[in-house]
Amino acid sequence: MSGTSTGTAAVRPRKYLVTGGAGYVGSVVAAHLLEAGHTVTVLDDLSTGFRAGVPAGAEFVEGRIQEAARWLDPSYDGVLHFAACSQVGESVADPEKYWRNNVAGTMDLLAAMRGAGVRRLVFSSTAATYGEPAGELLSETDPTAPTSPYGATKLAVDHMITGECRAHGLAAASLRYFNVAGAHLTGPPGEPAGAPGGGVAYGERHDPESHLIPLVLQVALGTREAISVYGDDYPTPDGTCVRDYIHVADLADAHLLALDAAVGGEHLVCNLGNGNGFSVREVIETVRKVTGHPVPEVVAARRGGDPAVLVASAERARNVLGWAPRRADLTGIVEDAWTFARREHAARGKQTGEQQAGGEQGGAAR
Numbered sequence: 001m002s003g004t005s006t007g008t009a010a011v012r013p014r015k016y017l018v019t020g021g022a023g024y025v026g027s028v029v030a031a032h033l034l035e036a037g038h039t040v041t042v043l044d045d046l047s048t049g050f051r052a053g054v055p056a057g058a059e060f061v062e063g064r065i066q067e068a069a070r071w072l073d074p075s076y077d078g079v080l081h082f083a084a085c086s087q088v089g090e091s092v093a094d095p096e097k098y099w100r101n102n103v104a105g106t107m108d109l110l111a112a113m114r115g116a117g118v119r120r121l122v123f124s125s126t127a128a129t130y131g132e133p134a135g136e137l138l139s140e141t142d143p144t145a146p147t148s149p150y151g152a153t154k155l156a157v158d159h160m161i162t163g164e165c166r167a168h169g170l171a172a173a174s175l176r177y178f179n180v181a182g183a184h185l186t187g188p189p190g191e192p193a194g195a196p197g198g199g200v201a202y203g204e205r206h207d208p209e210s211h212l213i214p215l216v217l218q219v220a221l222g223t224r225e226a227i228s229v230y231g232d233d234y235p236t237p238d239g240t241c242v243r244d245y246i247h248v249a250d251l252a253d254a255h256l257l258a259l260d261a262a263v264g265g266e267h268l269v270c271n272l273g274n275g276n277g278f279s280v281r282e283v284i285e286t287v288r289k290v291t292g293h294p295v296p297e298v299v300a301a302r303r304g305g306d307p308a309v310l311v312a313s314a315e316r317a318r319n320v321l322g323w324a325p326r327r328a329d330l331t332g333i334v335e336d337a338w339t340f341a342r343r344e345h346a347a348r349g350k351q352t353g354e355q356q357a358g359g360e361q362g363g364a365a366r
């Protein structure tokens with residue numbers, strides 16, 4: 001369980017705007033900020049996020065980053081910027097959506113920050129900015145040659161932020177996440193987030209889901225028949241793609257450290273991963289062990305834009321931020337994701353049952 005928050009005690013409570021805080025990573029980081037004693041406003045248009053994902057204790061504003069100037073004011077100490085379109089496949093099919101939302105949207109957000117005099121930013125960048133790696137571990141000095149429009153838009157925003165730091169003294173950090181997984185959990189299992197006595201659970205809810213671990217867990221839950229393995233002919237030990245899975249709570253720790261480490265006029269870029277690669281087959285095997293479910297798999301065609309191996313060197317995050325992952329074990333990451341998936345599943349079943357009893361139509365409310 002990842003119920004404990006970061007060891008980074010706040011010097012003084014601060015006020016932060018969290019864009020995309022109704023989504024997976026943003027909701028977990030918002031929960032960590034609140035637990036550290038900060039004040040949080042979530043700005044989210046609920047395009048892929050869920051109102052129920054916004055942590056209790058955060059103010060919620062339903063709105064777009066493109067209109068952030070309406071809500072930002074000098075009382076904010078900084079912005080954590082998660083709001084984005086983030087599906088690699090969709091970005092290949094509809095690149096304009098990605099350039100408009102991720103790049104133009106962030107340009108509007110930066111202008112709003114400048115206008116309000118808010119001069120501290122942590123941005124969700126991604127390993128997808130690098131493309132196919134040349135060596136074993138990717139470091140921040142490696143070439144950036146994104147293989148998808150998604151990665152290209154994130155790289156463009158990184159460049160935009162560098163310019164903003166140099167020209168206008170912004171203090172900023174871009175955190176390049178590798179594969180985020182796991183959940184932030186407190187309280188007994190089996191209860192939905194926010195239920196009385198049930199603790200809280202902030203984890204991965206994407207609709208449609210495209211990430212490996214939640215998809216494999218859907219098979220274990222019985223809501224998906226089998227997991228498709230996208231290619232088993234890659235130049236890796238078992239032929240399937242290798243990724244670096246990082247616990248979302250470790251990621252949250254890094255955000256709080258980055259807020260403190262950012263220096264006016266400088267743009268810090270840091271990878272966040274554990275430095276350990278696991279193949280698609282190893283992930284599936286771990287899910288089998290954790291859930292006790294046989295998890296049938298079928299080999300499918302390669303997915304466009306997937307590099308064979310993506311594993312981080314996170315030396316810079318360790319050295320500059322003083323960050324150290326505390327939940328690097330893949331089994332623990334999958335266990336937390338599994339607890340969250342079961343809580344969500346139970347909550348949905350309860351909701352559907354109540355709706356049927358009340359004669360209402362089923363369906364997930366955003």
Ligand SMILES: NC(=O)c1ccc[n+]([C@@H]2O[C@H](COP(=O)([O-])OP(=O)(O)OC[C@H]3O[C@@H](n4cnc5c(N)ncnc54)[C@H](O)[C@@H]3O)[C@@H](O)[C@H]2O)c1
Pocket residue numbers: 019020021022023024025026043044045046047048049050063064065066081082083084085086101105124125126127176177178179180181205206
């Ligand atoms: N999940 C990962 O493995 C991963 C890896 C690398 C980088 N990232 C990045 O981290 C961030 C969060 O990812 P996530 O998995 O939590 O995604 P998510 O889809 O769960 O969250 C994104 C949130 O942003 C909101 N949003 C989108 N456009 C908006 C806009 N214009 N205005 C206001 N709100 C808007 C969505 O409604 C959603 O709640 C993204 O920027 C993503 O690119 C994620």
Ligand SMILES: O=c1ccn([C@@H]2O[C@H](COP(=O)(O)OP(=O)(O)O[C@H]3O[C@H](CO)[C@H](O)[C@H](O)[C@H]3O)[C@@H](O)[C@H]2O)c(=O)[nH]1
Pocket residue numbers: 086088126127128177178179180210211212213215227228229230231241242243280303306310
């Ligand atoms: O049903 C599935 C889903 C995924 N995979 C494979 O599992 C691996 C992981 O895929 P994910 O979709 O979970 O994650 P990605 O590695 O594609 O991408 C994630 O990590 C990237 C960086 O590593 C980017 O940050 C991106 O935003 C984020 O979604 C890939 O090899 C993919 O082909 C399958 O075999 N079957």
